[in-house]
Amino acid sequence: MRKKGKEKDSIKEPERKRELIIEDITDTAEDLEEQETFTPMTPDTSDPGHLPADLTESGRVIIHMENIIKRYFIGKPNEIEVLHGIDLTVREGEFIAIVGQSGSGKSTLMNVIGALDRPTEGRYTLDGVDMFKAKDRDLSAIRCRKIGFVFQTYNLVARTTALKNVELPMLYSNTGRLARTRRAKDLLKMVEMEDRMKHMPDELSGGQKQRVAIARAMANDPAIILADEPTGALDSATGRLIMDIFHRLNREQGKTIVLITHSPELAEETGRILTLKDGLIIGERKGSGKPV
Ligand SMILES: Nc1ncnc2c1ncn2[C@@H]1O[C@H](COP(=O)(O)OP(=O)(O)OP(=O)(O)O)[C@@H](O)[C@H]1O
Numbered sequence: 528m529r530k531k532g533k534e535k536d537s538i539k540e541p542e543r544k545r546e547l548i549i550e551d552i553t554d555t556a557e558d559l560e561e562q563e564t565f566t567p568m569t570p571d572t573s574d575p576g577h578l579p580a581d582l583t584e585s586g587r588v589i590i591h592m593e594n595i596i597k598r599y600f601i602g603k604p605n606e607i608e609v610l611h612g613i614d615l616t617v618r619e620g621e622f623i624a625i626v627g628q629s630g631s632g633k634s635t636l637m638n639v640i641g642a643l644d645r646p647t648e649g650r651y652t653l654d655g656v657d658m659f660k661a662k663d664r665d666l667s668a669i670r671c672r673k674i675g676f677v678f679q680t681y682n683l684v685a686r687t688t689a690l691k692n693v694e695l696p697m698l699y700s701n702t703g704r705l706a707r708t709r710r711a712k713d714l715l716k717m718v719e720m721e722d723r724m725k726h727m728p729d730e731l732s733g734g735q736k737q738r739v740a741i742a743r744a745m746a747n748d749p750a751i752i753l754a755d756e757p758t759g760a761l762d763s764a765t766g767r768l769i770m771d772i773f774h775r776l777n778r779e780q781g782k783t784i785v786l787i788t789h790s791p792e793l794a795e796e797t798g799r800i801l802t803l804k805d806g807l808i809i810g811e812r813k814g815s816g817k818p819v
């Protein structure tokens with residue numbers, strides 16, 4: 528595995544971290560393919576199992592942030608504070624939307640929630656883990672096991688098939704070869720992509736790529752799905768299909784979903800809508816929680 532030095536906060540950092548997720552799993556994939564040895568995944572006994580989706584008020588708290596501040600270029604004269612004190616509580620099984628103008632800090636907040644980026648100050652507990660105390664290697668394990676990321680630009684590994692893309696996170700979690708392939712096929716079936724599983728990403732449409740990316744996000748059965756403008760690059764009919772998949776994952780599997788969107792209509796379909804402005808949550812209201 529490639530060694531990663533301690534990274535400084537810089538303009539490129541979040542993008543680089545997103546790439547690192549892919550590099551991590553690709554490196555592991557290559558290592559494991561070479562060795563041809565696979566250890567079956569250890570069952571996570573702390574997994575409370577799937578919960579009904581309507582536990583919005585009474586469910587277990589899965590994301591808890593108090594006064595989260597995120598600064599870049601710390602200590603330099605041109606220090607930038609992007610998040611100015613975010614308080615956020617999300618319960619297991621919630622489907623929430625984060626909206627706000629470009630530059631308001633939505634992706635920065637998502638990167639902090641998803642352990643792609645460390646907060647500078649405040650308190651953050653993710654599924655019982657104190658994220659200020661967690662070491663770097665704990666953070667990658669958390670990203671691998673607890674969180675499924677979906678990005679606007681899909682971020683699929685270009686040189687491998689849809690099936691292998693979905694398998695990659697399971698290599699990282701040491702899932703055995705047979706179990707990995709079986710689960711990847713099931714997940715591709717869930718997003719109705721089983722007939723394209725041998726295709727390379729560049730042979731797929733945007734909507735198809737995003738369906739593969741969602742299947743990949745689900746690979747290690749994460750508790751939380753973080754989706755940063757997942758329909759941003761798609762036409763509205765295709766965006767609708769993607770949104771319906773998120774509703775199903777939330778309703779049928781109790782997945783906690785945090786969706787960043789520029790679409791007021793899509794935000795309205797979630798259970799709760801938070802509005803971010805200049806690095807602060809300035810509004811919170813209930814949504815219908817149902818697809819239109
Ligand atoms: N690594 C970084 N270093 C310095 N400033 C950053 C960094 N990442 C983001 N910013 C700044 O933080 C602010 C919020 O950026 P962010 O990407 O979170 O906005 P956003 O709400 O996701 O916008 P959009 O809707 O355009 O995606 C911006 O002013 C941006 O320039």
Ligand SMILES: [Mg+2]
Pocket residue numbers: 633634635755
């Ligand atoms: Mg953004």
